[in-house]
Amino acid sequence: MSIIFHDLIGADPARPFSPHCWKVAMALAHKGLPFERNNVCFTKVLEVEGGISKIVPVVRDGTKVVADSFLIADYLEQTYPDRPSLFGGEGGQAMARFIESWSNSTLHTALAGIVMKDIHDVLEPEDQAYFRQSREARMGKKLEQIVEGREAAIAGFSTKLMPLRLTLKAQPWIGGSSPLFADYIVFGALQWARVISSAKLLEEDDPVFDWFERCLDLHDGLGRSVPALS
Amino acid sequence: MSIIFHDLIGADPARPFSPHCWKVAMALAHKGLPFERNNVCFTKVLEVEGGISKIVPVVRDGTKVVADSFLIADYLEQTYPDRPSLFGGEGGQAMARFIESWSNSTLHTALAGIVMKDIHDVLEPEDQAYFRQSREARMGKKLEQIVEGREAAIAGFSTKLMPLRLTLKAQPWIGGSSPLFADYIVFGALQWARVISSAKLLEEDDPVFDWFERCLDLHDGLGRSVPALS
Known part of the structure; x- marks a missing residue:
């Protein structure tokens, strides 16, 4: 099952722009993990995953939900240690x-x-x-x-x-x-x-x-x- | 045999001040390696180890001579891998x-x-x-x-x-x-x-x-x- 990646968009869903969300997109790709973007606009962020965070990125991996780009990278590193490392130690x-x-x-x-x-x-x-x-x-x-x-x-x-x-x-x-x-x-x-x-x-x-x-x-x-x- | 650490001084040999030399002093101590300071003033740097470098720090470890604080840290990490790491990977x-x-x-x-x-x-x-x-x-x-x-x-x-x-x-x-x-x-x-x-x-x-x-x-x-x- 793909990871759900809640990503920030404006009027054009094809142009995600959040710097912190881009970090996560690259981290997911680095780990070779398939993901589905769920497009979220600013006023809908509090509806993401039951309002877990005031900001995106947020990812759902099965039953696990993680917010904050750095914590997401930490989570991916810990959960997928056999895939390419995000930190190198x-x-x-x-x-x-x-x-x-x-x-x-x-x-x-x-x-x-x-x-x-x-x-x-x-x-x-x-x-x-x-x-x-x-x-x-x-x-x-x-x-x-x-x-x-x-x-x-x-x-x-x-x-x-x-x-x-x-x-x-x-x-x-x-x-x-x-x-x-x-x-x-x-x-x-x-x-x-x-x-x-x-x-x-x-x-x-x-x-x-x-x-x-x-x-x-x-x-x-x-x-x-x-x-x-x- | 102690490592020889060529360190920069001014008129007072008890007050070494070079920022790059202090990095090396701390790195040697971090590795738990005994060292002897050889005090060098600016106009004597080219006499260090046959003029290997225009600047100190320079260290001699047995027959090996290394200049440049970062390269010295790299050398210590590689040569003494079983001692506390300087880089953490x-x-x-x-x-x-x-x-x-x-x-x-x-x-x-x-x-x-x-x-x-x-x-x-x-x-x-x-x-x-x-x-x-x-x-x-x-x-x-x-x-x-x-x-x-x-x-x-x-x-x-x-x-x-x-x-x-x-x-x-x-x-x-x-x-x-x-x-x-x-x-x-x-x-x-x-x-x-x-x-x-x-x-x-x-x-x-x-x-x-x-x-x-x-x-x-x-x-x-x-x-x-x-x-x-x-």
């Missing part, structure tokens, strides 16, 4: 938390100032109202104000990727010689921007651009199956 | 490279603007001349200009540690339930500042402060054996 599992913390505090923060209005604009009207209210309350300002420095945020985004750029001098993936969940953590952030926004964030001669393209090719082009916003 | 070894890249590009860059003149001031005159010339050539400005924004750099330093701060919400060490080389990478940067500079970089209610104190306690208080500059 306990040290990698711990350090993936650092990379998640870096991605959240550095990339996501910067991307919020770039894509927040773009997200709003791809939602159905009911979700737009929810999204605007909840995000404006969280950030303490209007969506339009959040993205006021958008052009500067786009111009400055590349420098935030310096730790990844330097890592790629030593090895082809964050996971070393092959990709691990840590790669999908950072991929999720950039895929979010790729699917939801026309902002050009990476130059083509950037090793991070090449790494991202290789991520898009993984698992039969799973990430590339949703075209970039043009 | 291949994934951790790869991701420690990311943490090194983050530390170098974020922490070291910021610390350079804080401690560069402090380093100069603890060196012997001959080393001072070398240090000033080489660093000013590398940075394209005078030492005094490099630290012109020192107070602002000190005030802004704490925010750069956010990825570590968030990680410590999930686990006590970057390595997870116990410290790994990744912890020593970041420890090295903060120990550098602690030994060489009176700048106060961390507030006592910061989880990173607590983590750093726990690092200082490790391996019979190896890091604490050099008092903070007061």
